[in-house]
Amino acid sequence: MxxxxxxxxxxxxxxxxxxxxxxxxxxxxxxxxxxxxxxxxxxxxxxxxxxxxxxxxxxxxxxxxxxxxxxxxxxxxxxxxxxxxxxxxxxxxxxxxxxxxxxxxxxxxxxxxxxxxxxxxxxxxxxxxLRYNAQYQTFADLARSGAIGEPFHVRCIRGGNGTPNVGWSPGADWFVQKAHNGGLLLDIGIHMADAMRMVMGDADTVAGLVDTRLTHIDVPDNVSALYRYRNGGTGVLELSWTMPGGAGYLEAYGTAGRLRMGFTAQPIELWQEGKGDQPVSFPELQPRDNxxxxxxxxxxxxxxxxxxGEYGRRALALCLAVEASSRIGTFVKVEHFDGEEDI
Ligand SMILES: NC(=O)c1ccc[n+]([C@@H]2O[C@H](COP(=O)([O-])OP(=O)(O)OC[C@H]3O[C@@H](n4cnc5c(N)ncnc54)[C@H](O)[C@@H]3O)[C@@H](O)[C@H]2O)c1
The missing domain is CATH 3.40.50.720 (NAD(P)-binding Rossmann-like Domain)
Structure with missing residues (x-):
C-alpha cells in the first residue's frame, strides 16, 4: 500500500x-x-x-x-x-x-x-x-500499576441537564429516538462503562435501573448501574440527561489509595496512604496519538x-446488560468473549 x-x-x-x-x-x-x-x-x-x-x-x-x-x-x-x-x-x-x-x-x-x-x-x-485521551489513559495506568494498591471500587457519575439534540448537535433528534438506537446509555454509558473497565477489567454481573423521565423521548435519559468485576471489585455508574446543575467525576479506590478526576479542566488527583494529607496532582499530561x-x-x-471491533463489542456488552437487568429486575451476567485478548 x-x-x-x-x-x-x-x-x-x-x-x-x-x-x-x-x-x-x-x-x-x-x-x-x-x-x-x-x-x-x-x-x-x-x-x-x-x-x-x-x-x-x-x-x-x-x-x-x-x-x-x-x-x-x-x-x-x-x-x-x-x-x-x-x-x-x-x-x-x-x-x-x-x-x-x-x-x-x-x-x-x-x-x-x-x-x-x-x-x-x-x-x-x-x-x-476515551482510550485516546491522555487524562483517562493516565488515570487507568495509575490505577492498574499499583499506585492505589489493588483497585476494589470504581465510581463514575456523569450528568447534565439536556439532551444532545439541543446542546451538542441542534436538531439531531435521532439522539433521542429508539428507531435510531438513540438514548443516554448507548450515547454516554458506552464511554463511561468503558472508562470503568479501563480501571477494573471485565465485569461479571450487573444490576441496572434505566429511566425515561423526559416524556417526549422514548429512550433512556437516566441510568444507574452496579457492576461486579471479575477481580472481585465493584463499580457504580450514574448517568443523567436531566440533572439540574450537572455532575461529573471518576474515582477509583484501592487497598492503598484513591484516584479522582473531574471531566472538565481539573487534573487527576492521587492520594496514597501513608504519604501525607495532600494528594499529588497531574496537571500536565503527555498528549497521546488521536x-x-x-x-x-x-x-x-x-x-x-x-x-x-472486538473491543467496541465489549463496551456494548457492558451497556446492554444494564438495560436487560432493568427490564427483568435482577442481576444479569455480562456477555463475555473468552479467547479474545483483554485489551
Ligand atoms: N466518540 C465520541 O465521543 C462521540 C461524540 C459525539 C458523537 N459521536 C457519535 O458520532 C455519530 C454522529 O454523531 P453527530 O453528533 O455527528 O450527529 P449529527 O446528527 O450531527 O450528524 C450525523 C450526520 O449523518 C448524516 N446522515 C444520516 N444518515 C445518513 C446516511 N444514511 N448516510 C450518510 N449520512 C447520513 C446526517 O445528515 C448528519 O449530517 C453518532 O454515532 C454519535 O454517537 C461520538
Missing amino acids: ADTVRIGLVGCGKIAEADHIPGYLGTGTCTITALCDIRPERMEAVKRMFPALQDAACFTDSAQLFASGLVDAVTVCTPNDCHAPQTLAACAAGLHVLCEKPMAASLADATAMVEAARRAAVVLQINQT SQTVFGAAILGRGRSLTP
Whole structure:
C-alpha cells in the first residue's frame, strides 16, 4: 500500500466537524478524498469550514462511495442505527473502517461486524475516544500499576441537564429516538462503562435501573448501574440527561489509595496512604496519538488499533446488560468473549 490512506467520511455532522476532520488533517498519513451525507448542504458546510476538503468528491449514497474506488478506508459518523449496515457494506467492499460508537445496538450486529472485518482482512476500529485521551489513559495506568494498591471500587457519575439534540448537535433528534438506537446509555454509558473497565477489567454481573423521565423521548435519559468485576471489585455508574446543575467525576479506590478526576479542566488527583494529607496532582499530561492517527498507522501496518471491533463489542456488552437487568429486575451476567485478548 502507498504511504497515504485515502479516507471517505460518511456523515458530515457535528462529530465529523469537531473531531474526525481535524483529526485526519493532523495525521500526516491520511487524506480525506470523499464525503458522503444524505444532506448535500452538510458536505458544502464542511468544505467551507475546511478548505483542505475542497477537492473531495461528494456522494449522497454511501453504497456509491464504497464502490467508487476513491477511498481505501471510511470513517462512519452517521446516526447510531447506520453504523452496522454501513460498516458491513464497507468491509464487503474491502475498505478499512473507523466506526463511531456505539458500534451497534445488539451483540449479534457487533459480532457480524467483527467477523466481516476479519473475513475481509481490514482494520475495524471503534471510536471509543476515551482510550485516546491522555487524562483517562493516565488515570487507568495509575490505577492498574499499583499506585492505589489493588483497585476494589470504581465510581463514575456523569450528568447534565439536556439532551444532545439541543446542546451538542441542534436538531439531531435521532439522539433521542429508539428507531435510531438513540438514548443516554448507548450515547454516554458506552464511554463511561468503558472508562470503568479501563480501571477494573471485565465485569461479571450487573444490576441496572434505566429511566425515561423526559416524556417526549422514548429512550433512556437516566441510568444507574452496579457492576461486579471479575477481580472481585465493584463499580457504580450514574448517568443523567436531566440533572439540574450537572455532575461529573471518576474515582477509583484501592487497598492503598484513591484516584479522582473531574471531566472538565481539573487534573487527576492521587492520594496514597501513608504519604501525607495532600494528594499529588497531574496537571500536565503527555498528549497521546488521536484515534485517526492510530487508525492510519494500523492500516499502514505501523502499529495496532487501541480499540478494534472486538473491543467496541465489549463496551456494548457492558451497556446492554444494564438495560436487560432493568427490564427483568435482577442481576444479569455480562456477555463475555473468552479467547479474545483483554485489551
Ligand atoms: N466518540 C465520541 O465521543 C462521540 C461524540 C459525539 C458523537 N459521536 C457519535 O458520532 C455519530 C454522529 O454523531 P453527530 O453528533 O455527528 O450527529 P449529527 O446528527 O450531527 O450528524 C450525523 C450526520 O449523518 C448524516 N446522515 C444520516 N444518515 C445518513 C446516511 N444514511 N448516510 C450518510 N449520512 C447520513 C446526517 O445528515 C448528519 O449530517 C453518532 O454515532 C454519535 O454517537 C461520538
